[in-house]
Amino acid sequence: MKFKTEIDITINKFIGKKGILIPLLQNAQDIEGYLSKDLMSYVSEKTGIKLAHIYGVATFYTMFRLKPQGKHIIRVCKGTACHVSDANSIMKEVNKQLDLTNEEDTTKDGKFTVMSVACLGCCSLAPVIMVGDNTHGRLTPDSIGKILKKYE
Ligand code: FES
Known part of the structure; x- marks a missing residue:
């Protein structure tokens, strides 16, 4: 400890x-x-x-974490509006950019932890991710790399 x-x-x-x-x-x-x-x-x-x-x-309780988390938490919205706006492709691209497999949620360097969440409350911007407290919306898979670079 x-x-x-x-x-x-x-x-x-x-x-x-x-x-x-x-x-x-x-x-x-x-x-x-x-x-x-x-x-x-x-x-x-x-x-x-x-x-x-x-x-x-x-x-x-899902609020408790049993593993260390990355410096930046990335929440990928999988709520209905984001789901129909192809949130799955966004999640795939986030994992690809961070070199994460399906079993891993935290990068080896401890910089990022990725989690999927229900509605983030800004459906008009779907599909949406949050990195820390920052919201990024109207995403395409091509936009993910540039966003993540800001947090490197
Ligand atoms: S469903 Fe994604 S922000 Fe509401």
Whole structure:
């Protein structure tokens, strides 16, 4: 764990209270970036909550990440408007540009993590991706390379 002191502060903030696990894990994830096995074991040891229960919660909720994420998060919209505007080709091109296979979502250099999401709320711009907080719309596969270069 990189941020043991911050994790200890978070645990101490929640310990002894009811219903602490989800907010505690959210805080811990915000600090470390993801929930590693070491982190979950440490939370278990410090709180007395069984590791199997922590792991069960961490894997049940999609907001929790069990693997480190890239510096830039790319959200490829697969909502209806984007889907009918060929979001699949956009996703294929993003993966191709970043040299990712279907099983991988994070580049080897740790710069990018790609995820598909439901509607990003700007359907009139379909197909849409977000890189971090920036929205890029009315995309074609040819436009992807230029966009990603900005974040290299
Ligand atoms: S469906 Fe893609 S932004 Fe709404």
